[in-house]
Amino acid sequence: MAEELIKTTVSSEEQQIIANSTEIIPIMSDLLLPPELRYADIIKQRQNEDGSELSILNLGPTHPATHGIFQNILLMDGERIVEGEGTVGYIHRAFEKIAENRPFYQITPLTDRMNYCSSPINNMGWWMTLEKALNIEVPKRVQYLRVIIMELARIADHIICNSVLGVDTGALTGFLYVFQFREKIYEIYEEICGARLTTNMGRIGGFEREWSPAAFRKINEFLEEFPPVWEQFEKLLTRNRIFMDRTINVGPISAERAMSYGFTGPNLRATGVDYDIRVMQPYSSYEDFEFNVPVGKSGDTYDRFCVRNAEVWESISIIKQALAKMPEGPYHADVPDYYLPPKEDVYTTMEALIYHFKIVMGEIPVPVTEVYHPVEGGNGELGFYLITDGSRTPYRLHFRRPCFIYYQAFNEMVKGQMLSDAIATLSSLNVIAGELDA
Amino acid sequence: MALETSDIQNKLVDNFELIVRDFSQQHDIFSFEVDSTSILEVMQFLRDDKTLRFNFLTDVCGIHYPDAEADRQFAVVYHMHNWVDNVRIRIKCFLNGENPEIDSVTSLFLGANWQERETYDFFGIIFKGHPQLKRILNMDEMVSFPMRKEFPLEDGGRTDKDDRFFGRTTDNC
């Protein structure tokens, strides 16, 4: 059984033979070959006068710098990257296929595991898609609570991205300090839904329980303790000569190329385009809040770092506004067809028992419709394209994953740069393997 | 001066009469169908026209309809977004079940490259003119196309899970 799983790769002896042989392997199209063989051809053809030659470097899939598993085979001229090709799919878990076989409430754990650094955003995005499809209106309080949890998740995501960018350029201290605050965010998630990382938060129409006073207390404590620490983190890196030399003009991309590649989110905002779905197409009452959309100028690593820093400040401000203006009201919509009734009612009233049974068995009224709902995830426009066919499972569910779409541009962004620049660029793009492969 | 869906519809019908059809408003997205042979023209028009200005390709995905007629078994769905007037549209192209082929839009939008590879990987839809149409997420040696409805979700050869305990029988899994 184990031997079937072992794929034969081109060994270095074979590569040498290929490089030294005079005949070219006949192939239909060069680009369909694995990159090692294609580069072996190029190396053979491009011997320099001084005897030096290009080399092939395999970056990944297991590499401390690739936070997640994806492979890049690079054609190097010494330390400079001439060309590269990426391979993804090392963690392909077939989410879209699984989703066709699961009832709607069982798809939330799948959405959790896409961008696992900020799973509440994925969860809320999914619930909002469903609510759009089922034509459910959620109360104001739920919308404000959702905004708070999504902004907390965005802060958590940017904490990881920026501190790990620090680690990749050699500065481990920032990581250790701000990770303490990720623990605080985990505690807040635990108060609300019970889980730390893969939250599976919310239900159709709202939340499963009212947020406890402890949750609000922890959020307020977080809002007091975190800003000075984030300021310290910024002071550590933002005007640090070494960090600036490592990240300015590293991995740049122009705004037109970025838009053509389908970039969204902080990576696009770093090139100067202020596209933010929270402003363009406000969902869940984002129009009630005042916040800025930070943009960069040149789309390089330093700009991405600074844009994410600034977004954390904006998120903190949004959470403060939401807490101040929090309306009273129910914590879920009044949709007995889709929202499980409280257990006491299920055990005592007939109606609630019937609703409970129908929801769990999946005999809920589902219209036949198609809906596409985007949310502003930590990495950009996370879209859910749902086609229902009246049954309890979707007919087709497609996730528009921002990581998958912008990672295509990576090889272009690092062409001509050094290897360590490629590492810094990869880190600053915030590629999360779960979202890349779904 | 907002871009109304009636403007989009009129412009499209004026320029591409027989090729576009079936206009409808699905929740907040205006969607229509385009013949699969002329998707490149229509998309270029949508991108370059001065009033339509759909400058962003949001998403490319495929759908399999095994119960539909032979000429409409596969669909490729494009979502486009106009950032200036904030309008989204959805374009559907239906393809033949036996050999689903459609032009690649990579020449218009670079971001379509991997998305079309993913659609090829999952459904087997060939994108003509694609610079590098090979599998992206699944293993390179795979011969079947897993998102087609007839392909099972679970790996049939696994020995540690007993399908009886999951309520799965040969008819329902």
Added chain:
Amino acid sequence: MSDSKINMVETPEGYEGTGFFATKLDTVVGLARANSLWPLPFATSCCGIEFMATMGSHYDVARFGSERMSFSPRQADMLLVMGTIAKKMAPILRQVYEQMAEPKWVIAVGACASSGGIFDTYSVLQGIDKVIPVDVYVPGCPPRPEQILDGVMRLQDLVKSESVRRRSSPEYQELLASYNIS
């Protein structure tokens, strides 16, 4: 300050005298190995983030001897497989395991590494013990850092009681042969 919460570690069985302590080689080597396990964090998905939390100062796996995360297989003692392993990734996991030098141990962290987890699909390997021998399984999705640390502690127990000759014994060779690892 003697506190009832402080654990005193028992000395291993041996013969003690002034200035010397005699015990079995196995015990001493086991102690040394157990308290200095350098992990190779093979982090693929969500469990990897929980490992980052374990590595952080709140839960601190460094107190257990895992101070240096070695990403080079040659220099690592324990392979922590955290996250889903897809079939595409299995040969690479196998290669990394083979490159590690003996003695080496494997912890499967998370439900996906132990048995495929919630992803019972065509593309996911249903447990890494299909390709490499595993010593400790830590269930959870993702397991809390305390659980990961518990897994490391169970591995420490295993390591402490392991014989020095185990790696050249016929049973171990048979185990490797069952996985086709020469």
